[in-house]
Amino acid sequence: MTAEVLPRLMPRVSLRQTGLDQVLAGGLPQGRTTVVCGTAGSGKTILGIQFLSDGAQQGEPGVFVTFEETPDDLRRNARALGFDIADHEENGAWRFVDATFDPGAEEELVGSYDFAGLLARVEHAVRVSGATRVVIDSFGVVLTRFPDAPTVRRELHRLVTVLRDLEVTAIVTSERNDDYGPLSRHGVEEFVADNVMVLRNALDEETRRRTVEVLKLRGCDHQTGEFPLTILPDEGIVAITLEPELATTGSTSERIAFGLTELDEMCGGGMYRDSVALVSGATGTGKTLLVTEFAAGGVRRGERSLILSFEESNSQIQRNAIGWGHDFPAYIDSGNLRVVSIYPEMRSLEDHLVAIRRVIEEYQPDRLAVDSLSALERIAPARSFRSFLIGLTSFIKQKQIAALLTSTARTLMGGESSTEAHISTLTDIIVLLRYVEVGGEIRRGCTVLKLRGSTHDKRIHEFDIDGEGMHIRAPFRDVAGILAGAPRQLRDPERQVDEVTSFFDLPGSDGA
Amino acid sequence: MSTHLFRLFVAGASPRSFRAQQSLEALVAAALPDEREVIEVIDVLERPDLAEEAGVVATPLVVRERPLPTRRVVGDLSDPFRLADALGLDRPLRSISKERPT
Structure with a gap:
């Protein structure tokens, strides 16, 4: 939890080592759900892993609900980035809810359904572990499994409501097709859109450029615009923000x-x-x-x-x-x-x-x-x-x-x-x-x-x-036009004052 | 031991839970008239641990535990023909439920 000097409208949960606190002006709104949108490979899952790892290290247990990668894959990928999920699990500080699709256990759909089973599991995991943080990764995958979009939207909305009732701070990830296109593939944010953060991994002049942007944070202050970020081994996402002030101790005349x-x-x-x-x-x-x-x-x-x-x-x-x-x-x-x-x-x-x-x-x-x-x-x-x-x-x-x-x-x-x-x-x-x-x-x-x-x-x-x-x-003393890139010798150095104008020649006109 | 075992996961006493249980019971009664204790109903709100074990996401969910291989069907099971096909049971000869959902 953040120790704020000034009282804020809403307490925040720090994303300590990610550098995102500055972008979020304090951290994620506590007890709320934040949707993190991004294209494939933009770092959504890594951010989720960092969020829970950070909590686990501070004695705040977390629940990771995964639809996409199996817990084994996540443990392995996280280890490669320097996060030891298995260790947190042993300490009771991390719990998976495995909602991945087992290809060997295909489910036929006959009639109407809801996600009460998933809700019950998430609620159970949160209560048993005493979790204060939840990650759901990702909404988009649910829709590929359950094609009935209105039902899925309704049920995901219920899930977010349950998370709010449980008073957990949650990150929900969601896919989008383009870094600068419509917000999400499935319109998932529309109903949990209190807080929306976008991770981008755009191709710019043949170079990948990662950025983060906070689209909205209801009732909370935040920075606007895109901030560059990088994903480092052993650390995960690190956002690159400016120092809050030009100098903390004031200018020196030394x-x-x-x-x-x-x-x-x-x-x-x-x-x-x-x-x-x-x-x-x-x-x-x-x-x-x-x-x-x-x-x-x-x-x-x-x-x-x-x-x-x-x-x-x-x-x-x-x-x-x-x-x-x-x-x-x-x-x-x-x-x-x-x-x-x-x-x-x-x-x-x-x-x-x-x-x-x-x-x-x-x-x-x-x-x-x-x-x-x-x-x-x-x-x-x-x-x-x-x-x-x-x-x-x-x-x-x-x-x-x-x-x-x-x-x-x-x-x-x-x-x-x-x-x-x-x-x-x-x-x-x-x-x-x-x-x-x-x-x-x-x-x-x-x-x-x-x-x-x-x-x-x-x-x-x-x-x-x-x-x-x-x-x-x-x-x-006897040359003019040096800055302009066309120096010429002056016969009469006293006349150089007249040549001063040539100092202001545009550099582009040098022709060199 | 019966040759068949169906585990039905429902969420509380909702109309959807009720419809699913009714549909499944009617189908099993017609297709397996000689077997007893073929259906096990589990309320995920009371036993979230069992829901976790079975990897339940959507409810109602019926899992055919026996015979192997397992089969899973999600929904209120309102279509008896498709339900029978999905669970590998004989199709009922006529409509088995008087209270077909609209």
């Missing part, structure tokens, strides 16, 4: 060094402790180097740094860092640095986000670098990527971690990446790294495009990379 003195100067004295910086640049402009400096800068100050690399392997990063004069193996040994390399394609974006949160929770870093977001962007549809970014940045801010995210620009000379389009409003600092072609020579330029809450150097500085790392030099 500034921390980037790790690169010149860049700190450009930023007016470093970045704020709880800010998110985006470094954008074409390939080879030094983004990974900046990540290295950022992490090393943290370690020098005695902070813990975490690098999540989706492009280079752990050993590549360490070797490169050594080349730039940072002894990463020693930092790692000291415990102040951790490097995690993951192939972006290893799992879905939702799984990545959950995994990243886990690593952060466990390691508790002061600094986090993600290299690069663009590598993650290519594995998921735009919608998933956007919710990933929002989920990640809100989590980082809530934890008051200084973060450096990198994004790869698609063109060499300028232009923005689509990552930037998604993330620019979510970040506090944007640093651009650009190639600049001046007099038949490729040079590198770097500028701070945006720095929330502080003044900063607006000039474009030249920088170069050598065996000792990154060196930011004087601003370009």
Whole structure:
């Protein structure tokens, strides 16, 4: 049961580890039935198993009424996900009502019928076990066995009434044909529609995208819209929700060094402790180097740094860092640095986000670098990527971690990446790294495009990379049009004010 | 021991329960005139444990326990011909119930 600070209209039952409590604004309405609709494979049964397992662990027994999978199948499938149903059964905290269809015991229908037998069994199971939670999985299957739809609807309605009289909190699952079509195949919700939750497993750009949506929760507050979720082994459904507030302890005015003195100067004295910086640049402009400096800068100050690399392997990063004069193996040994390399394609974006949160929770870093977001962007549809970014940045801010995210620009000379389009409003600092072609020579330029809450150097500085790392030099005085990706040398640097307008050229017009 | 045994699961003293019991008794009396104690009536409201054991979902339900294999028929058994066929009994020669449900 939830321990609420504020009194609510209706007490709730927490779905603790699923993360659904936030979507439901507290949990399932206690003593009520909630219909969970979804297509095949959307996770309805898993949610039911989690709901009862969670109750069983807290000493609240549950009854699982199954029409579809046999108790043996359910025990086996649940075990694969890390739930030990048999153990709960031994402790008297789990009871099955097996209403599956035995093909060897076909039932002929002669005349009118009701489901009093099932009702009696459910009621009996609840009374004997003292259950406070019931799962019925699933309504749809009943109708394939008993084709008389009006009768079945009437009887299922009676079942829900019985559950309410028993004062149990129940989940009833129901099939639907399409993720975005009519609510259910059989119109089952119409009469138990106090609370309806939809699980989706939609195909979006050749990727499965799981979401949960609360359609209604009568008399109760809840969040609206779809929330991404993932199904993890050992845990089951985990919904990915935003942190309830931007930051719990308020913004900090503490500034921390980037790790690169010149860049700190450009930023007016470093970045704020709880800010998110985006470094954008074409390939080879030094983004990974900046990540290295950022992490090393943290370690020098005695902070813990975490690098999540989706492009280079752990050993590549360490070797490169050594080349730039940072002894990463020693930092790692000291415990102040951790490097995690993951192939972006290893799992879905939702799984990545959950995994990243886990690593952060466990390691508790002061600094986090993600290299690069663009590598993650290519594995998921735009919608998933956007919710990933929002989920990640809100989590980082809530934890008051200084973060450096990198994004790869698609063109060499300028232009923005689509990552930037998604993330620019979510970040506090944007640093651009650009190639600049001046007099038949490729040079590198770097500028701070945006720095929330502080003044900063607006000039474009030249920088170069050598065996000792990154060196930011004087601003370009004689070149204009760098941001637009079409730099040109100015004969008379004093005239550059007139060229300012070209800074506002659309990146798309670069033609590079 | 009789060659036949039918277990009839009903839910309380509802009209549907009554009709089912009457239909089954009439059919058995006509088809198996020499057998005694062929029908066992179980009220699922009183014996939910037996309903659980038999996997009862819909009621009324008649289970032919003997002879094997078991056969199951759901409903108020209002059609004597279909009931007889489903239970493997001889069809009655004429309508066996005066109070046929409408």
